Structures are given as structure tokens and as C-alpha cells.
Amino acid sequence: MEQQVIVTLPDQRKLEVEPNTTLYQVAQKIGSSFAKKAAMASVNGELHGLNTQIEKDCQVEFFTYEDKEGLEAIRYTLGFLVGEAASKHEVEVADFGVNKEQFYCDFKAANNLKAADLEVITKSLNKMISANHPIEVREYPKLEALDLFKDNPFMQHHIEQAESSVSVAVHGDYKAVIDQPLVTNLSKVKNFKLQSISATNWLRDVNNESLQRIAGFAFADAKALEDHLAFIEKYEQVNHRRLGKELDIFxxxxxxxxxxxxxxxxxxxxxxxxxxxxxxxxxxxxxxxxxxxxxxxxxxxxxxxxxxxxxxxxxxxxxxxxxxxxxxxxxxxxxxxxxxxxxxxxxxxxxxxxxxxxxxxxxxxxxxxxxxxxxxxxxxxxxxxxxxxxxxxxxxxxxxxxxxxxxxxxxxxxxxxxxxxxxxxxxxxxxxxxxxxxxxxxxxxxxxxxxxxxxxxxxxxxxxxxxxxxxxxxxxxxxxxxxxxxxxxxxxxxxxxxxxxxxxxxxxxxxxxxxxxxxxxxHFGGNLPLWLAPVQLEVIPVNADLHLDAVKDLKRRLKKEGFRVELDLSDEKMGYKIRQAHLKKVPYTLVVGDNEVENGTVAVRKRGESEEHSVNVEDFVKQLKEEADVLSKVE
Missing domain, CATH: 3.30.930.10 (Bira Bifunctional Protein; Domain 2)
Structure with missing residues (x-):
């Protein structure tokens, strides 16, 4: 009888198991309900999938699908599976991995895939997940691995980086070099959404070969995925790249x-x-x-x-x-x-x-x-x-x-x-x-x-x-x-x-x-505070011909006080001009008509508000100066 292997858990409990027992079997020995939650484990400080066999005494810590390590394994597994699904479209998989909440797969395609292909690949992924056939991980010496992937220079590059042996994941007829643990139970990777297909370069270097990338999001449960997709939708409204273009910033x-x-x-x-x-x-x-x-x-x-x-x-x-x-x-x-x-x-x-x-x-x-x-x-x-x-x-x-x-x-x-x-x-x-x-x-x-x-x-x-x-x-x-x-x-x-x-x-x-x-x-959704806004005040005449001198005088006066002011002298209707000022996220829109000229006032509409109010120009300037003097309010 072979000598038993001692597995030490974080709470210092010790389990005796047979040599070559898998981590999943160790988890089952702790308890069947525990095993269902286990996603991967650390063995003497190194992360492994649950199909890894224990050969000698070791310290083992398990991670659930909700843990950071478990989520990483879910996403990495999806990157691998995307490569398998994409390989049915005459592509050569170059790399896959995880970037925060996102998983990705980079590949070279005979004919570039389009956004419409994401739906086909999603169906392939769902079919693989439903079938839940286990992914086998095999260890190969470096030379054998190079021969195994002799037709894929990208995988050969990854193998060359290894010291002696490499891990290869095999799922049906598909195989790829891996450097992180995979999830054993594919039913746990079902909460995903493919988000985009885009251009990239091998090793993300513009001087290297052009590739395509499929990227998506994945979480341990459907609610977390739903919440994140809602966040993404909200984020797109304040994405600084979009705002930078719309507001002519950069x-x-x-x-x-x-x-x-x-x-x-x-x-x-x-x-x-x-x-x-x-x-x-x-x-x-x-x-x-x-x-x-x-x-x-x-x-x-x-x-x-x-x-x-x-x-x-x-x-x-x-x-x-x-x-x-x-x-x-x-x-x-x-x-x-x-x-x-x-x-x-x-x-x-x-x-x-x-x-x-x-x-x-x-x-x-x-x-x-x-x-x-x-x-x-x-x-x-x-x-x-x-x-x-x-x-x-x-x-x-x-x-x-x-x-x-x-x-x-x-x-x-x-x-x-x-x-x-x-x-x-x-x-x-x-x-x-x-x-x-x-x-x-x-x-x-x-x-x-x-x-x-x-x-x-x-x-x-x-x-x-x-x-x-x-x-x-x-x-x-x-x-x-x-x-x-x-x-x-x-x-x-x-x-x-x-x-x-x-x-x-x-x-x-x-x-x-x-x-x-x-x-x-x-942070501000483009609605920068008054002191920081590129255009602080938009002045609009009711009639560009009748009130031209008045609005020009008002602009000169406001600029002399140190404010950044623009005039809208276009022939557009008043409502359109006000909407444009709103889209430009100008903090204050000032309307000048006959009443304002006669009384020395302006009709002020604050950003985000629908009502105008009439105010004396001197009082308004005083109000603006107080609002713009942020350092006087610093703690």
C-alpha cells in the first residue's frame, strides 16, 4: 500500500488522501456542498485547477467562484473556449487571457470576423457549456509541445518562454497552451456576454502582426453580470473619449x-x-x-x-x-x-x-x-x-x-x-x-x-x-x-x-x-464646475441684429471680470441655441432681449435647469465670482 499524502488546510486541519488524488476529490472529502463551491485551489502557494493531482504532502487553500481567484479562472476559461469557438471560422488562436472583468481571445483570421459573428460564437459557447465536457490539462516537455504546435507560431512563442515543460488544455479536438488554472465545471462559466470584436496586434505591439480580438465580460452569477452591463451602459454616457470629442477637448x-x-x-x-x-x-x-x-x-x-x-x-x-x-x-x-x-x-x-x-x-x-x-x-x-x-x-x-x-x-x-x-x-x-x-x-x-x-x-x-x-x-x-x-x-x-x-x-x-x-x-459627466469649464457663459441675443451691440458689450464686461464667454449670433431659433449650449455643457446661458437691455439685467438659465430667472448684471457677476472662487471654500 502506497504511503498516504497529507493535505494541510488553512485552518490547520489535515487530510490523508491517496497519492494522485485530484484537488476536486480533496474538496469532496471536505464535503460535497463545499466541493460544489470550489473553483480552484492554491497548492503550496501556486494556483491550480481542480483536476490537478496531489503527489506529496502539501498545503492547500480552496477558492470559490466568487473569490478573485475563482473569477479569474472563470474568465480565463472563457478566453480558452472563445478560441475553440473561433477556430471553427478558420482562425489561428494567438493568445487569450483576462483584463480585470474582461476576458479576451486574440487570433489571426483568414477572413476577418465581423460583429455579426459574435452571435454565432456565443451560440457555440453556450452549446459547449451545456454539454459540460471537462477540459483536460496535460503537461508536455518543451520539445514535444513545440512539435505539437508546429503549425501555430503564436503558440510556439508561448512555449519558447517556458523553462522546461508547458501545460496544454485539450477540449475535444481543440488544444492551446495555458499558464493559468481553468474551471473544471463549465456550467459555472455561463454568466458571460461577448462585448466586442476589434483589431489588435500580436503582443499588443503596433509593429507586430495584425490580429483580431474578441472580448467579453463574465461573473460568477447572473445578477453580477446584469449589474455590470448596466454600469457599462451608464459609463458609455460619460466615457471621457466620447466627451473629449463632443466637447472639443482633445x-x-x-x-x-x-x-x-x-x-x-x-x-x-x-x-x-x-x-x-x-x-x-x-x-x-x-x-x-x-x-x-x-x-x-x-x-x-x-x-x-x-x-x-x-x-x-x-x-x-x-x-x-x-x-x-x-x-x-x-x-x-x-x-x-x-x-x-x-x-x-x-x-x-x-x-x-x-x-x-x-x-x-x-x-x-x-x-x-x-x-x-x-x-x-x-x-x-x-x-x-x-x-x-x-x-x-x-x-x-x-x-x-x-x-x-x-x-x-x-x-x-x-x-x-x-x-x-x-x-x-x-x-x-x-x-x-x-x-x-x-x-x-x-x-x-x-x-x-x-x-x-x-x-x-x-x-x-x-x-x-x-x-x-x-x-x-x-x-x-x-x-x-x-x-x-x-x-x-x-x-x-x-x-x-x-x-x-x-x-x-x-x-x-x-x-x-x-x-x-x-x-x-x-466624474462630472462633462458638466465641469464653473471655474474649470472651458466656456463658462453662453450669451444669446433674442434678435441678433437688434441686440448685437448689447450682447457684445456684455461679453466685454464679463471677460474683463475674468470669465470665458461665447456669443451665439447664428440665425437658429432660440430653443435650438439653448439646447446647443446645454449639449456643450456650458454652466450658464444668458439671454438678452429688449427688457434686459432696458433694465440692465440678463435672463439666466443654469445648466440642468429648465427655468430662467432675471437678475441684475452686477449682482450676477458678484454671484459668479463667489462660485468660481473655489479655493476660498477649501477646508
């Missing part, structure tokens, strides 16, 4: 993929965001600086960014010397600090820049303003003594709170600790992490810990804002850095007259101004 061009072009309306928003933060920074004694877009590659090697960002940087050669477009502003600020001698009395030195940076992102990952290849970063670096670290971090968190309260954002705080590829001494890392913890703990901040997600040069505090749709966006960050002062040999003269290293606090509030604009457009 656009993209094939001549500069992933690099936004801002029309006048968009530039107004960018400058207003900068000016608001610029004013708060001025009050907090920040010095604004400007650094070059392009610098010698040696700088990036010295700073340590070369090892971590080289693959995402843009390079050019001038006079036989390689230069790089800056992917961040940090090294430039280090050079500015180094230009002068500093005393301990000078610190803290708060250096800020609205710096344009460039990072090469894969074409498949580009997503409107949320993921671009060039963006404006509201960057700041604060040079402090060690005894100033905690008080300065507290000041930064206060500034972040002020800015986010302007927009009414709720936010959460996350402390990210030392990553595996860290730079520097562990003792300094421990000190830095403790400093951040002290600020958060001593001042009553609620926070979570994200292990090993710090920057390569130091731990950080990340701020996640929550928008009107309930989504979380990481924007603000506060990072502590002992490494760059060392790399750039930065010093100040301490009280004993000796040279000492400053500590650098990296700080951003918007993070990417571009991404922040995308978030704001969706």
Missing part, C-alpha cells in the same frame, strides 16, 4: 499614437488645473522650476532609472551621443539642487514642476487619456533634513486633501513597502518605512498596506480617489527617497559645519494631469 492622431492633442477647450482645463495647484503651492513656499525634455543617457544611468525604465524610454542620437526623452522629472531637479551650496537653515527646499514626460507604452494598452505616451506630471521634490521628514509628509498630505476637496473626491490611503528590486541599504528602507508609518499612525489616517509595491528607490504613500461611478483611481503619491541624494552626491552643511545628505520626498497630486482630466470628465 483628440489623437496616427502621426503621434498615444499622444493627445489639446484643442483650446482642453488647454483651458489644463491651465486652470495647473493655476489652481500653482496658487496652493505658492502659498506653501514651493519654488517652480523647468527642466529640459531631453538629456544625455548618462544621466539616466547614474540616477538608476536606466535599469528600471530603459524599455519604456525614447532615444535619439545627436553628435554621436545618445540622448533620452525624460520619463520623469526627478534627475533634473537633483541637478538644480546640486547647482548651489545649501545650509541646514535652507531646508526644506520645495521644488515643483509641471513637467512633460514621455514613456513608451504598448499600443494595445493605450486608453484615451488614461494611458498615454506623453503626459504632464505635477511633480515636486522636497529636500529635507531627517528631522523634517515627518512634518513635511504631513504638510504634503494636507495639500493633497485641499486639492481633492475642491472636486469633492473621497479618497483612501495605501502604504507601499520595499519591492524585491529595491536599491540601497535595508536599514535606510526600514527607517523610511517607519517614518511614513509614524505620520499615518500618529495623525489618525486610515490606510492599508500594499506589500512590496514601493518605488525602486523608496517606500511610498499612494492616494486613491473615488469617482462618481464608484471606481478607484490612484493619483496622488508621496515617496521617500534616500537613494538619489546618494547617486547625485547631494549635500547640505549641517549645524556642525559638516556635509550631510538631504532626504528627498517625491510628491504628485494629480499624478498625470492628462489622466486627471479624463477622470474629471467622467
Amino acid at each position: 483628440s489623437f492622431s496616427e502621426y503621434a499614437p498615444g499622444m493627445p492633442f489639446y484643442a483650446h477647450n482642453g488647454q483651458v482645463i489644463r491651465l486652470e488645473l495647473q493655476n489652481m495647484l500653482r496658487q496652493l503651492q505658492f502659498e506653501s513656499d514651493y519654488e517652480e522650476v523647468y527642466t529640459p525634455f531631453i538629456m544625455d543617457e548618462t544621466l539616466w544611468k547614474n540616477s538608476g532609472h536606466w535599469d528600471h525604465y530603459k524599455e519604456n524610454m525614447y532615444f535619439t542620437e545627436v553628435d554621436e551621443q545618445t540622448y533620452a526623452l525624460k520619463p520623469m522629472n526627478c534627475p533634473g531637479h537633483m541637478l538644480i539642487y546640486k547647482n548651489h551650496l545649501h545650509s541646514y537653515r535652507d531646508l526644506p527646499i520645495r521644488m515643483a514642476e509641471f513637467g512633460q514626460v514621455h514613456r513608451h507604452e504598448l499600443s494595445g494598452s493605450l486608453n484615451g487619456l488614461f494611458r498615454v505616451r506623453t503626459f504632464n506630471q505635477d511633480d515636486a521634490h522636497i529636500f529635507v533634513r531627517r528631522d523634517q521628514i515627518e512634518s513635511e509628509i504631513l504638510e504634503v498630505l494636507g495639500l493633497i486633501h485641499k486639492v481633492y476637496s475642491v472636486f469633492g473626491f473621497d479618497y483612501s490611503i495605501e502604504l507601499s513597502t520595499r519591492p524585491d528590486d529595491f536599491m540601497g541599504e535595508i536599514e535606510l528602507w526600514d527607517f523610511a518605512e517607519q517614518s511614513l508609518e509614524n505620520v499615518l499612525n500618529q495623525h489618525g489616517f486610515d490606510y492599508t498596506v500594499n506589500e512590496k509595491d514601493g518605488a525602486f528607490y523608496g517606500p511610498k504613500i499612494d492616494i486613491h480617489i473615488k469617482d462618481a461611478l464608484g471606481r478607484s483611481h490612484q493619483c496622488g503619491t508621496v515617496q521617500l527617497d534616500f537613494q538619489m541624494p546618494e547617486k547625485f552626491d547631494l549635500t547640505f552643511v549641517n549645524q556642525e559645519g559638516e556635509k550631510e545628505r538631504p532626504v528627498v520626498i517625491h510628491r504628485a497630486i494629480y499624478g498625470s494631469s492628462d489622466r486627471f482630466i479624463g477622470i474629471l470628465l467622467e
